[in-house]
């Protein structure tokens with residue numbers, strides 16, 4: 001393949017591209033097109049909500065003022081304006097709401113703000129600003145960019161190497177490529193009966209019922225609990241610590257199979273440090289996940305966390321994850337949170353273990369040999385891995401403790417019960433089990449695609465048809481490229497890491513770079 005970058009891509013100038021979803025992945029995709037001087041004739045971006053650039057977690061309805069991201073400023077992959085420059089500009093122009101201003105004043109006052117995680121609403125405003133800016137720049141460079149907001153895509157019709165996008169507002173045709181950046185909408189969500197989704201929280205925070213039952217105790221569930229608390233009272237810093245006060249009479253019950261919360265936030269700089277140490281340790285060659293664990297991960301535990309090492313040294317990788325996640329232990333969730341808050345201040349690095357696991361998964365993702373072994377033999381440990389990665393920001397952990405101390409919040413280790421079973425048929429029940437991946441990660445995407453034959457008849461796909469996503473993110477059907485690109489980690493079978501903004505940046509960049517390369521190649525071979 002001929003690869004030429006940073007020049008004018010003549011062929012692409014003739015092309016029309018459809019992009020489904022205007023979340024962070026699309027933002028990074030557009031920024032890379034601009035950076036690489038790739039200016040398609042036309043780009044139409046379809047977004048079913050009203051706030052392009054923000055995506056699912058950062059749009060207003062899902063980003064109540066007290067909900068936090070897990071990102072510090074330094075962890076936002078580079079965009080077309082730095083976060084600190086943006087925050088100064090926005091602050092000067094006084095464009096944002098009082099909540100955002102409160103955060104911005106804090107940020108102005110102290111350098112330590114660089115170390116604090118950013119509220120999701122603030123991050124959303126930033127992403128939205130960057131989005132508008134890149135669209136404007138692409139337009140100025142000659143691309144005809146249209147952002148169709150409040151326009152949900154229902155199907156993509158494939159006919160003679162061209163695509164028609166069918167939306168709830170009408171049909172758009174003549175596209176040469178489609179980029180599917182629909183985020184977690186591409187994974188399965190089997191809603192529980194008689195329960196509300198955790199997002200958007202306003203569905204239930206305004207309810208004046210006395211009891212809320214939240215199914216789940218992970219990050220989504222914590223969002224739900226803190227949203228209810230915020231709507232009905234306030235957190236105050238007092239001499240004895242953070243306290244919660246409310247004039248409402250209500251209770252929140254959180255319950256899950258494990259009955260415990262994820263770990264309190266760990267510093268991502270620590271992960272980067274372990275990644276470096278793993279990369280540097282290339283003395284032993286490993287060809288499968290189990291030997292990688294034994295010969296590369298265990299030595300890191302031995303060096304940095306000898307006490308933990310002594311407990312896990314005879315275990316398999318799966319057993320070690322189960323042990324570390326304390327899934328089998330009988331720990332009170334608040335005691336566990338408090339112990340973790342204490343151990344963050346402990347210099348013995350015993351709380352580093354999630355960082356070692358995160359570094360390990362990053363390593364497996366990068367190594368084709370290990371990745372193949374993982375996909376073939378270790379898919380069953382994915383939920384344990386997700387549990388290892390999930391981490392609660394410090395501030396949220398303190399708020400959960402304050403709610404418990406106030407008597408508002410309680411917990412239950414339970415599975416599969418209904419609200420009625422619990423004797424609380426009047427309670428508001430919230431399904432906060434979070435994103436649940438399909439066994440077939442491509443199932444939803446396949447459902448979106450319609451193949452139309454020359455006679456205008458729909459071609460039906462069968463189980464015999466083989467689907468995959470290539471390394472360059474192109475959807476492959478029966479060994480043939482489709483010109484459909486998949487930018488969602490939830491629909492990428494080979495992606496085993498937990499998606500975050502870093503993933504959006506990588507996927508968006510890789511697809512845009514592929515567009516640049518493909519076009520030069522097609523020009524050369526005369527497609």
Ligand SMILES: Cc1cc2nc3c(=O)[nH]c(=O)nc-3n(C[C@H](O)[C@H](O)[C@H](O)COP(=O)(O)OP(=O)(O)OC[C@H]3O[C@@H](n4cnc5c(N)ncnc54)[C@H](O)[C@@H]3O)c2cc1C
Pocket residue numbers: 020021022023024025026046047048049054055056057058068069070071151152153154181182183184185220223487488489499500501502504
């Ligand atoms: C509750 C929650 C909190 C999170 N917090 C963090 C965090 O703190 N830090 C972090 O790095 N990551 C976080 N994530 C992960 C996060 O999802 C990604 O970082 C990022 O939002 C993914 O971007 P995306 O563009 O791939 O997908 P999304 O953000 O999901 O964006 C997809 C977009 O596609 C649109 N769309 C979907 N279907 C259609 C359709 N049929 N037609 C038209 N438009 C459509 C959606 O409306 C959405 O705007 C969180 C995820 C969740 C669910």
